[in-house]
Amino acid sequence: MKEGLVIKSTGSWYLVKSDDERPVSCKIKGRFRLNDIKSTNPVAVGDRVIFSVDEKNGIGIIEEILERKNYIVRRASNLSRQTQILAANIDQAILVATINYPVTTPVFIDRFLATTEAYDIPTTIIFNKIDRYDHYHKDQLKETIQIYNNIGYNVLVTSAKHDQNIDLVRELLKNKVSLLAGHSGVGKSTLINRVEPTLNLKTAKISDAHNTGRHTTTFTEMHPLGIGGYIIDTPGIRGFGLFNIKKEELAHFFREIFKFSSQCRYHNCTHLHEPGCAVKDAVEKGNIALSRYNSYVRIFLNRDEKFR
Numbered sequence: 001m002k003e004g005l006v007i008k009s010t011g012s013w014y015l016v017k018s019d020d021e022r023p024v025s026c027k028i029k030g031r032f033r034l035n036d037i038k039s040t041n042p043v044a045v046g047d048r049v050i051f052s053v054d055e056k057n058g059i060g061i062i063e064e065i066l067e068r069k070n071y072i073v074r075r076a077s078n079l080s081r082q083t084q085i086l087a088a089n090i091d092q093a094i095l096v097a098t099i100n101y102p103v104t105t106p107v108f109i110d111r112f113l114a115t116t117e118a119y120d121i122p123t124t125i126i127f128n129k130i131d132r133y134d135h136y137h138k139d140q141l142k143e144t145i146q147i148y149n150n151i152g153y154n155v156l157v158t159s160a161k162h163d164q165n166i167d168l169v170r171e172l173l174k175n176k177v178s179l180l181a182g183h184s185g186v187g188k189s190t191l192i193n194r195v196e197p198t199l200n201l202k203t204a205k206i207s208d209a210h211n212t213g214r215h216t217t218t219f220t221e222m223h224p225l226g227i228g229g230y231i232i233d234t235p236g237i238r239g240f241g242l243f244n245i246k247k248e249e250l251a252h253f254f255r256e257i258f259k260f261s262s263q264c265r266y267h268n269c270t271h272l273h274e275p276g277c278a279v280k281d282a283v284e285k286g287n288i289a290l291s292r293y294n295s296y297v298r299i300f301l302n303r304d305e306k307f308r
């Protein structure tokens with residue numbers, strides 16, 4: 001038996017690395033169940049596992065998952081109630097977003113932030129492709145940065161293409177295990193290649209904002225960084241469903257909404273229609289960004305259908 005780190009997951013095969021040895025291709029023994037979570041992949045990139053190796057064919061068997069510090073999940077697909085663990089044992093999450101090429105919507109960003117807030121994972125937003133933005137996009141970018149800075153999120157702007165602010169990304173990643181997520185085509189793998197050119201990850205040949213479904217990166221994989229730490233590259237995500245968050249708890253994961261909610265007249269205020277709602281009041285006074293409030297309402301109302 002050996003202990004190792006899962007560095008790649010295809011869903012049925014896992015690449016596991018133990019100290020000073022070549023990674024071993026492993027399968028899972030039997031069926032793991034993770035509390036009450038029905039997961040399509042019980043073992044995730046970033047997991048520490050105990051595995052054995054079959055002498056005859058060199059194939060590993062994962063026998064046990066060691067306790068996780070944390071993990072982050074998303075729904076496996078739009079229709080499915082099953083969840084997929086994106087990664088485990090991460091120090092921080094980084095959402096790579098683009099104002100355009102492709103469009104990353106505020107509600108997508110806010111869903112992601114609510115999810116990482118629920119798992120208590122520090123999160124940075126990187127707006128990439130700033131070399132492609134026109135005046136209109138730049139104004140939108142400025143406004144968006146302000147919204148997220150105001151509520152305490154770290155925001156970076158980069159051009160992976162023109163090597164802009166890559167030093168800041170490097171600083172952010174240094175000595176940490178970081179999950180990189182975002183829509184397909186926003187430039188996640190390109191950014192990683194800029195930070196660590198020796199990785200030479202596959203990226204889309206042309207920057208085509210119209211074909212966001214292409215998914216150049218198809219499996220989640222963890223890469224060691226020369227500056228210390230690991231970066232986890234993930235396939236682009238379309239939707240990002242919250243998991244296991246009760247409607248009544250959603251407001252807890254919008255930090256500024258949570259802050260104001262203590263002043264609502266009713267302690268069980270949903271902030272949708274109640275009188276004496278301090279959250280709606282703050283939106284009207286401009287103390288909570290309208291886009292954030294709109295995201296909250298959309299996620300709240302969709303929950304039964306989409307967020308289980």
Ligand SMILES: Nc1nc2c(ncn2[C@@H]2O[C@H](COP(=O)(O)OP(=O)(O)OP(=O)(O)O)[C@@H](O)[C@H]2O)c(=O)[nH]1
Nearest residue numbers: 160161185187188189190204206207215216217236
């Ligand atoms: N103009 C411009 N193009 C970029 C930038 N960063 C990445 N691209 C291009 O955008 C396209 C998509 O980049 P990828 O790195 O493959 O995107 P990804 O987020 O890894 O996508 P998936 O693996 O499908 O999730 C490629 O053609 C890149 O060359 C940038 O800063 N500016």
Ligand SMILES: [Mg+2]
Nearest residue numbers: 188189216217
């Ligand atoms: Mg990629």
Ligand SMILES: [Zn+2]
Nearest residue numbers: 264269271277
């Ligand atoms: Zn309220």
